[in-house]
Amino acid sequence: MYNLLEEESHLGILEKFEHLKYKTFIGQNEIKGVRGSGEYLPPDEFVPSAHMLHDLIRGFYKPKGKKYILSYQATESEKNYGKQIQWKDDFQKDFLMIRMSPPSSEKDNRAKSDIKAARYNMENKIPIGILYKINKGINRCLGLGLITEETNEGIFIVVPISLEKNTETLNNIVLQIQDLSHITQTEKESIIKSRIGHSLFKDNLLRLEPKCKICGMDLKELLIASHIKPWSKSSARDRLDIHNGFLLCPNHDALFDRGYISINKEGFIMISNLLDKKAVSLFQLNQNIKLNILTEHEEYLEYHRLNVFKRNR
Numbered sequence: 001m002y003n004l005l006e007e008e009s010h011l012g013i014l015e016k017f018e019h020l021k022y023k024t025f026i027g028q029n030e031i032k033g034v035r036g037s038g039e040y041l042p043p044d045e046f047v048p049s050a051h052m053l054h055d056l057i058r059g060f061y062k063p064k065g066k067k068y069i070l071s072y073q074a075t076e077s078e079k080n081y082g083k084q085i086q087w088k089d090d091f092q093k094d095f096l097m098i099r100m101s102p103p104s105s106e107k108d109n110r111a112k113s114d115i116k117a118a119r120y121n122m123e124n125k126i127p128i129g130i131l132y133k134i135n136k137g138i139n140r141c142l143g144l145g146l147i148t149e150e151t152n153e154g155i156f157i158v159v160p161i162s163l164e165k166n167t168e169t170l171n172n173i174v175l176q177i178q179d180l181s182h183i184t185q186t187e188k189e190s191i192i193k194s195r196i197g198h199s200l201f202k203d204n205l206l207r208l209e210p211k212c213k214i215c216g217m218d219l220k221e222l223l224i225a226s227h228i229k230p231w232s233k234s235s236a237r238d239r240l241d242i243h244n245g246f247l248l249c250p251n252h253d254a255l256f257d258r259g260y261i262s263i264n265k266e267g268f269i270m271i272s273n274l275l276d277k278k279a280v281s282l283f284q285l286n287q288n289i290k291l292n293i294l295t296e297h298e299e300y301l302e303y304h305r306l307n308v309f310k311r312n313r
Helices: 008-019 111-124 167-179 185-195 197-208 236-240 250-257 277-282 295-307
Strands: 024-026 071-074 085-087 095-100 128-135 138-150 156-161 224-227 245-248 261-263 269-271
Touching: 008 128, 008 138, 071 095, 071 138, 095 138, 111 138, 197 224, 197 236, 197 245, 224 250, 245 250, 250 261, 261 295
Parallel strands: 071 128
Antiparallel strands: 024 138, 085 095, 095 156, 128 138, 138 156, 224 245, 261 269
16 A cells, blocks of 8 residues: 655645645746746745646646656646536536546557556545646646546546545554654654644634634635744644644735745734735735734744745845
8 A cells, every 4th residue: 555654745745735725826837847947846845855746748647657646637628628627616616526537649658657547546545636727827726636436438536635624534644654663653753743733733723713814814714724934944843833823815825925924023014025016905915904913923923024024135
């Protein structure tokens, strides 16, 4: 049975897909790296090495030398496979099911390999990242999916899955860690905390204040548990400390995570002078917004102001 923990980057990329759910990408820069640079996406708080979410060449993305499908780009163009996605509602935000059609061209020498890899995902219950190609150069992240069956026609059926909400998946991860023989029990406990920490972290933040810290949006499904001091720079204790985070809507999470906004010692919003006036207006930001900040937040906010917040030097 495949063990996700054997490849930290694989699990990290899946966690990143879940974190980016609902985000729309224009171009390839945040999916596979800057065009023409020859470089992949750099390491981040989820993935410890250079990586890409999808190669944007074909629907199935099977990393070279791997047994599994990492991600899938669904399209609904008649030139490809027609309607593939059954949406949960007319807003086309969440999917109920995807009919994942494998490559069928006789000239496609990767088709057999892709089909074999998809079956490997299905047999080992390995989630895949899902992108929806809205138009040329425009993709939206739909989170994660799980291949549950292969039809008689060779179509793979994919249903949505959440690492945070899927107790069986979390339990399997814990069991896999406990089965490792080359590390100590203390190290096992540390890995367990870091791997399931995102789920626990959000649950704890929801109990503390179940809405966006900045705009008050309270749709739990859209709220993101955003670390103040980035995950990659935090200790195991800091990663689970509820004072090292806020619940934010996707827009304000992106701004905070990338350092375009921060919070000063008095609790007022700080806006980067690298953010143009149009964006400030669009995201309804102003420096008179005052947040309820606890003393325990300040240590992490100081780090954010000094190391994450962007400003002209």
